[in-house]
Amino acid sequence: MRQIFLIGIGAGDPQHLTLQAIEAMQAVDVFFFLDKREETHDLIAARQALFQRHARPDAQAMVLNDPPRAQSPNYHQDVQHWHEQRAERLEEALMTSLSESGVGALLVWGEPSIYDSAMRLMRQIEARGQCAIQTQVIPGISSIQALAAAFAEPLNRIGEPIHITTGRALKAGFPADLDAVVVMLDGECSFTHVMQPEMEIFWGAYLGTPDQLLIQGPVMQVADEIITTRQQARARHGWIMDTYLLRRPLRLKA
Ligand SMILES: C[S@@+](CC[C@H](N)C(=O)[O-])C[C@H]1O[C@@H](n2cnc3c(N)ncnc32)[C@H](O)[C@@H]1O
Structure with missing residues (x-):
């Protein structure tokens, strides 16, 4: 066989x-x-x-x-x-x-x-x-792990679930019962559909390569920078792969 x-x-x-x-x-x-x-x-x-x-x-x-x-x-x-x-x-x-x-x-x-x-x-x-x-x-090291490592940022805060989704699914809205999502396969900057005050993004492209790009901050402040950086990098390389963690501020539970 x-x-x-x-x-x-x-x-x-x-x-x-x-x-x-x-x-x-x-x-x-x-x-x-x-x-x-x-x-x-x-x-x-x-x-x-x-x-x-x-x-x-x-x-x-x-x-x-x-x-x-x-x-x-x-x-x-x-x-x-x-x-x-x-x-x-x-x-x-x-x-x-x-x-x-x-x-x-x-x-x-x-x-x-x-x-x-x-x-x-x-x-x-x-x-x-x-x-x-x-x-x-x-098994191999995923781009998700490479993203977390590049930012030295855990994917979950204490006791939080980790949700992995696609740009296509994110366009329908940020899951109401979650505070953090990892987004892959997003050719269209779908974070622009879920921009909310205080929502943070950790965005990485070409992770693990010499061309790695990283942008982090409140999504409403850094969205334009990500869109422009993404467009320019895509034009330069002819392709792009990016992954990001989007999360709401920590809600302190009683
Ligand atoms: C078909 S999926 C494959 C995912 C792969 N199995 C993994 O574990 O990373 C392709 C998506 O993975 C993400 N991706 C893969 N490599 C990447 C990299 N080096 N930097 C950023 N994102 C990457 C992007 O979201 C891309 O659209």
């Missing part, structure tokens, strides 16, 4: 690769790189640099072009269809490029369990029943 490692590689800092990840990389015969979009070539290059540094000299690298995602009004249906096509493409690559007893790997950005489809992709391949695989996940 083919063995597949999903290896969390951290969110940009090559030093965030764990010892477990390095050991797993040494066991891999073929690394599969999913080329997700034109503008993320820097991210592929980051994975390839890890491959050069930690893979065995005889290990192979195979780049698969990701199928394009439709942009219809039905987001969930589009994503489901996209994942099915992606599973077919990877399944074919596994069957043609990896021997039945071989070890393959996907290098997964950040932590594989957070907003990443690699585990679902493997389940889909397993469910299709064409290619027997055994999947093992190696």
